[in-house]
Amino acid sequence: MPKWGYSIIEEMLNPEKTAKASGRELKISHKAAREVCKAIKGMMLNDAKQYLRDVAAKKKAIPYTRYNKKLPHRHGLIKTFAGRYPIKASQQILDVLESAQSNAENKGLDVDRLRIMHAAAYQGIKLKRYTPRAHGRASPKYNTTTHVEIVLDEKPTQGEQ
Numbered sequence: 001m002p003k004w005g006y007s008i009i010e011e012m013l014n015p016e017k018t019a020k021a022s023g024r025e026l027k028i029s030h031k032a033a034r035e036v037c038k039a040i041k042g043m044m045l046n047d048a049k050q051y052l053r054d055v056a057a058k059k060k061a062i063p064y065t066r067y068n069k070k071l072p073h074r075h076g077l078i079k080t081f082a083g084r085y086p087i088k089a090s091q092q093i094l095d096v097l098e099s100a101q102s103n104a105e106n107k108g109l110d111v112d113r114l115r116i117m118h119a120a121a122y123q124g125i126k127l128k129r130y131t132p133r134a135h136g137r138a139s140p141k142y143n144t145t146t147h148v149e150i151v152l153d154e155k156p157t158q159g160e161q
Contacts, residue, residue, distance in 0.1 A: 004022075021099040
């Protein structure tokens with residue numbers, strides 16, 4: 001059994017109507033992953049998948065709200081104007097989304113009504129390596145990994161509520 005859990009409270013989830021997936025220790029920027037998760041949270045599953053494909057193709061930009069110092073303006077952003085195209089992060093998060101979709105199909109949920117209820121990214125472990133310097137010395141070089149978690153829930157129809 002894994003020794004990690006999800007950052008969302010389990011009591012908030014209905015196990016019959018939700019599906020979860022997580023990507024652990026992905027080699028992507030945690031800052032870019034945070035902004036991508038913030039952008040897709042609350043979207044329908046098919047819209048989010050198409051959005052992430054457009055980001056990877058540099059057709060749409062991800063709005064940056066927190067790490068946006070000296071970022072250029074991008075065309076098509078609504079509330080905030082600074083943005084980027086985090087290609088590697090969007091591709092990795094798209095893989096986690098497809099894994100969550102497979103988990104939902106395995107549970108028997110309707111894929112057309114799935115909504116992203118929870119999307120979070122935070123830092124994983126740091127991989128410490130060394131880069132050689134002059135005169136036989138070495139400097140440490142850290143690579144941070146990222147944990148990404150996605151929770152999908154089935155949006156109720158008009159008569160169900």
